[in-house]
Amino acid sequence: MSERLNLMSPAMLADPYPTYAELRRDAPVCQVDPGGFWAVTRHDDVIAVLKDTALFSSEGFRAATKPAWLGHNPFGDSMLVLDPPAHGRLRSLVNRAFTPAAMTRLEARVRAFAEDIAARLPLGQPVDWVESLAMPLPASVIGELLGLDPSLHARFKRWTDDLTSISPVTPDMTARMEEIRTTVREAEQYLTEVLASRRRAPADDMVTDLLRAQVDGQSLTDAELMSFLFLLLVGGLETTVHLLNHSALQLIAHPEVLDRLRADPALIPRFIDEVLRYEPPVRSVYRLVMADTEIGGVRLTKGAKVLAMIGSACRDEAHFPDAHRFDIDRGGVTHLPFGHGIHFCLGAPLARLEARLLFTALVPRVRRLSPAGPPEWRRALSMRGVTSLPLVAHPA
Numbered sequence: 531m532s533e534r535l536n537l538m539s540p541a542m543l544a545d546p547y548p549t550y551a552e553l554r555r556d557a558p559v560c561q562v563d564p565g566g567f568w569a570v571t572r573h574d575d576v577i578a579v580l581k582d583t584a585l586f587s588s589e590g591f592r593a594a595t596k597p598a599w600l601g602h603n604p605f606g607d608s609m610l611v612l613d614p615p616a617h618g619r620l621r622s623l624v625n626r627a628f629t630p631a632a633m634t635r636l637e638a639r640v641r642a643f644a645e646d647i648a649a650r651l652p653l654g655q656p657v658d659w660v661e662s663l664a665m666p667l668p669a670s671v672i673g674e675l676l677g678l679d680p681s682l683h684a685r686f687k688r689w690t691d692d693l694t695s696i697s698p699v700t701p702d703m704t705a706r707m708e709e710i711r712t713t714v715r716e717a718e719q720y721l722t723e724v725l726a727s728r729r730r731a732p733a734d735d736m737v738t739d740l741l742r743a744q745v746d747g748q749s750l751t752d753a754e755l756m757s758f759l760f761l762l763l764v765g766g767l768e769t770t771v772h773l774l775n776h777s778a779l780q781l782i783a784h785p786e787v788l789d790r791l792r793a794d795p796a797l798i799p800r801f802i803d804e805v806l807r808y809e810p811p812v813r814s815v816y817r818l819v820m821a822d823t824e825i826g827g828v829r830l831t832k833g834a835k836v837l838a839m840i841g842s843a844c845r846d847e848a849h850f851p852d853a854h855r856f857d858i859d860r861g862g863v864t865h866l867p868f869g870h871g872i873h874f875c876l877g878a879p880l881a882r883l884e885a886r887l888l889f890t891a892l893v894p895r896v897r898r899l900s901p902a903g904p905p906e907w908r909r910a911l912s913m914r915g916v917t918s919l920p921l922v923a924h925p926a
């Protein structure tokens with residue numbers, strides 16, 4: 531491949547997988563556009579990058595989420611961008627909000643949301659799956675976690691869309707820059723009020739838990755709390771929306787899988803794990819090279835920007851036999867869609883829970899999903915998913 535590959539080209543957004551396969555074979559570490567990142571595409575190299583926090587720093591996220599034109603952005607200061615030891619301190623403070631006991635407490639609420647949303651899905655007529663189903667569940671759950679007003683769900687979506695569209699902004703896109711700056715201000719203002727109200731009146735929610743959390747006598751600072759709330763909004767919402775969208779796309783492509791899930795709902799978790807492997811919602815994560823090094827036979831110099839391509843790693847034939855086949859019987863779950871090492875996703879059990887309960891509620895009602903128009907692919911470097919998905923859900 532002589533010309534630099536553009537990860538945001540329409541073809542790469544619609545179906546990057548054949549190109550990922552070529553890269554793994556011929557150029558497993560190569561420079562790509564936009565941004566001149568070094569894309570690392572083989573499974574074992576991606577794991578090596580994510581494991582070695584001294585050589586491959588998460589500061590890479592800061593550069594991608596806090597460019598000079600944006601300046602202030604709490605998301606770009608969150609634990610996602612920190613390395614040890616600062617990362618460990620924050621992680622142990624927020625960990626307790628995600629324990630198995632906390633998830634069990636949440637389960638009944640998530641089930642109630644899932645059943646309500648599934649029951650309201652119009653059957654036998656074209657709907658946008660994103661609007662009707664994939665967005666409302668994670669928005670309700672994040673709203674519940676943070677104790678936010680449900681009437682703001684539409685606004686969350688705009689906030690997270692904007693906060694995950696920072697790196698593709700080019701110097702000529704001044705109007706877009708202003709929109710994103712406005713979003714940061716608006717989200718911060720809203721979340722500041724949420725923090726103040728929980729301080730005045732503690733509630734049974736995650737914000738209150740976070741305000742109370744202490745490790746070695748230390749609590750989270752206001753700036754750390756704000757960054758974490760931004761991270762939850764971005765990390766917890768769009769990722770899960772994409773998981774639910776990819777699930778629908780796979781059920782459209784494999785109607786026989788929907789039949790099997792209806793006959794045996796115990797297969798739903800396996801289905802979800804295979805959707806995560808086949809179409810990881812987080813297709814790449816950013817890292818910054820801290821010292822000259824070599825990976826995949828390529829020398830990278832200090833300061834090089836790396837994209838660890840989870841989307842490619844999950845289709846690596848060297849690791850997953852017949853990797854391009856969607857197969858819920860494959861066995862052996864990979865957790866790589868949720869990252870690897872110290873930044874492994876805190877919300878993985880919650881995301882799996884949401885998807886499992888949603889499909890448990892939906893599968894008995896729906897015989898088949900069929901497309902009602904082309905999906906629209908999201909323009910983002912780190913995420914892979916659709917922004918609209920017209921389909922018909924045929925009643926069982």
Ligand code: HEM
Pocket residue numbers: 580588609610611621761762765766767769770773810811812815816866867868869870872873874875876877878880881
């Ligand atoms: C299908 C849904 C999800 C996917 C695919 C996903 C994926 C990921 C990945 C790949 C990372 C690691 C990033 C890195 O190494 O730089 C991560 C981190 C994180 N995720 Fe998720 N995530 C999902 C859902 C959630 C949910 C529902 C929440 C919370 C409500 C959440 C909260 C977080 C947090 C707080 C981190 C940062 C952990 C750290 O820096 O130590 N995620 N996620």
